[in-house]
Amino acid sequence: MVTKIGLDLGYANITVSDTMAGIYREQSVALIDRDSRRIISVGKAAIEQGDELSDRAMLVRPFKNGLLFDRQITQSIVSYVVGEIPKGERLRCVIGIPSDLIQKQEREVFNILNDSGIAECYAVNRAVAALIGAGGSPLDSVISVNVGASATEIVVLHNGLVTFTSRSPIGGEDFDKAVKQYIGEQGGVNVSLSVARAIKEQLGSVWHGKEESCVDIEGTLSLTGNSVKMSISSEDIVGVFEKPLHSLLMAVANAIKKIPLDQVEKIFAGGIVLTGGGSMIHGLDLMMSKVLGISVRQPSDPIDSVAKGLSIINSKIPVMGNAGRKNVTDVIATYYKDIK
Ligand SMILES: Nc1ncnc2c1ncn2[C@@H]1O[C@H](COP(=O)(O)OP(=O)(O)OP(=O)(O)O)[C@@H](O)[C@H]1O
Ligand SMILES: [Mg+2]
Known part of the structure; x- marks a missing residue:
C-alpha cells in the first residue's frame, strides 16, 4: 500500500x-x-x-x-x-x-x-496547496494568502493559472515581537518570545468584538533582572499590532495592485482565502476585508x-x-x- x-x-x-x-x-x-x-x-x-x-x-x-x-x-x-x-x-x-x-x-x-x-x-x-486545503479549487479565480509564523505567501489565480506570487517576511512572530516590545517599553519588564506568543494567542485582536480577558505572566524587571509576576489584559494590548498588521495588509494590497484590469472583476468575485496559523489572530479576516474592500474567507482550521x-x-x-x-x-x- x-x-x-x-x-x-x-x-x-x-x-x-x-x-x-x-x-x-x-x-x-x-x-x-x-x-x-x-x-x-x-x-x-x-x-x-x-x-x-x-x-x-x-x-x-x-x-x-x-x-x-x-x-x-x-x-x-x-x-x-x-x-x-x-x-x-x-x-x-x-x-x-x-x-x-x-x-x-x-x-x-x-x-x-x-x-x-x-x-x-x-x-x-504552498499558497496553492493552502487554497486547496481550505476547500478551494485550483481552477478558481481567487487570491490565496497564507500567513505563517515567519512569512506570508500569496498567489493570485485567474481561471486556474497562477498569475502572481509573492513571499514577504512578515508573519505571526512579528506580532509576538510587538507584544514583547510593548511590555518592555510600558512596564519595564522583559518577557520571552514564547510568553509574548501566548499573550497574543489568548488576548490579541486586530478588530472589535473579542471578549475581554486577562492572563498572568512571568518576566524579569529590565533594571534589576529580578523575576516578576504580572497580569496583562486584552485592553492593555489594544493597538500594539499596528505595524505588523500594516506590513501584512500592504503585502496583500501589493498583490491586488498587480492584477490586470480585465481580471479584477472575476478575482474580486472569488475573494481572498486566508490561511496559516499567523492568520488566526482574532479579527484579521474582518480587518483585511474592510481595508482592502474584498471578501475574505477563512477555513475553521487555517493552520x-x-x-x-x-x-x-x-x-x-x-x-x-x-x-x-x-x-x-x-x-x-x-x-x-x-x-x-
Ligand atoms: N489562536 C491563535 N491566535 C493567533 N495566532 C496563532 C494562534 N494559533 C497559532 N497562531 C500562530 O500561528 C503561527 C504558526 O503558524 P504556522 O504553523 O502556519 O506557521 P509556519 O508554517 O510554521 O511558519 P512559516 O509558514 O512562516 O514557515 C505562530 O506565529 C502562532 O503564534
Ligand atoms: Mg507555513
Missing part, C-alpha cells in the same frame, strides 16, 4: 497530513549541543529539555521565511516526524515550497526527503490548510512509476479538469 502524505515544513511547525490518518504536527525545532553541534532532541522533547540543558545546548529552528538553513537539522526533524506516522510499504510525499525557490534549493529539499527515507516526492507552491492541501494533491497525482522529484504546481489544474 502507498501512503500519500502532505508535508509542510514551517518556521514554527512541521505538519504532516495523511488523507486517511489525519493531521500530525510537531514544532520545527531541534536542541543541539553548543560545542559538538550534535542533535540532542527534536520537536516537543527539545522544548522540554531546552531549559534544563541551557548551559550546554541551544534551540535551533532550521527553516525561516520559507527557506532551509541547516540540512542536517532539517533532515533529523523530517526523519523524526516521518518515523512517527503510521505508513504502508511505500511512502509518497508532496512537500510545500515557496514560489521563488531556485532549482538548486528545490533539489536540496528533494535530497533531504530521499535521505529521510521518502523515495517518491513532489513539490507544490492545517497547507498540509491538508498537499495530501489532497498527492491523492490526485497519477502513478508515474518513478521517483518523482518534480514541482507539479503548474499541472495541478489538469488533475481537476480531468476529474470534472
Whole structure:
C-alpha cells in the first residue's frame, strides 16, 4: 500500500497530513549541543529539555521565511516526524515550497526527503496547496494568502493559472515581537518570545468584538533582572499590532495592485482565502476585508490548510512509476479538469 502524505515544513511547525490518518504536527525545532553541534532532541522533547540543558545546548529552528538553513537539522526533524506516522510499504510525499525557490534549493529539499527515507516526492507552491486545503479549487479565480509564523505567501489565480506570487517576511512572530516590545517599553519588564506568543494567542485582536480577558505572566524587571509576576489584559494590548498588521495588509494590497484590469472583476468575485496559523489572530479576516474592500474567507482550521492541501494533491497525482522529484504546481489544474 502507498501512503500519500502532505508535508509542510514551517518556521514554527512541521505538519504532516495523511488523507486517511489525519493531521500530525510537531514544532520545527531541534536542541543541539553548543560545542559538538550534535542533535540532542527534536520537536516537543527539545522544548522540554531546552531549559534544563541551557548551559550546554541551544534551540535551533532550521527553516525561516520559507527557506532551509541547516540540512542536517532539517533532515533529523523530517526523519523524526516521518518515523512517527503510521505508513504502508511505500511512502509518497508532496512537500510545500515557496514560489521563488531556485532549482538548486528545490533539489536540496528533494535530497533531504530521499535521505529521510521518502523515495517518491513532489513539490507544490504552498499558497496553492493552502487554497486547496481550505476547500478551494485550483481552477478558481481567487487570491490565496497564507500567513505563517515567519512569512506570508500569496498567489493570485485567474481561471486556474497562477498569475502572481509573492513571499514577504512578515508573519505571526512579528506580532509576538510587538507584544514583547510593548511590555518592555510600558512596564519595564522583559518577557520571552514564547510568553509574548501566548499573550497574543489568548488576548490579541486586530478588530472589535473579542471578549475581554486577562492572563498572568512571568518576566524579569529590565533594571534589576529580578523575576516578576504580572497580569496583562486584552485592553492593555489594544493597538500594539499596528505595524505588523500594516506590513501584512500592504503585502496583500501589493498583490491586488498587480492584477490586470480585465481580471479584477472575476478575482474580486472569488475573494481572498486566508490561511496559516499567523492568520488566526482574532479579527484579521474582518480587518483585511474592510481595508482592502474584498471578501475574505477563512477555513475553521487555517493552520492545517497547507498540509491538508498537499495530501489532497498527492491523492490526485497519477502513478508515474518513478521517483518523482518534480514541482507539479503548474499541472495541478489538469488533475481537476480531468476529474470534472
Ligand atoms: N489562536 C491563535 N491566535 C493567533 N495566532 C496563532 C494562534 N494559533 C497559532 N497562531 C500562530 O500561528 C503561527 C504558526 O503558524 P504556522 O504553523 O502556519 O506557521 P509556519 O508554517 O510554521 O511558519 P512559516 O509558514 O512562516 O514557515 C505562530 O506565529 C502562532 O503564534
Ligand atoms: Mg507555513
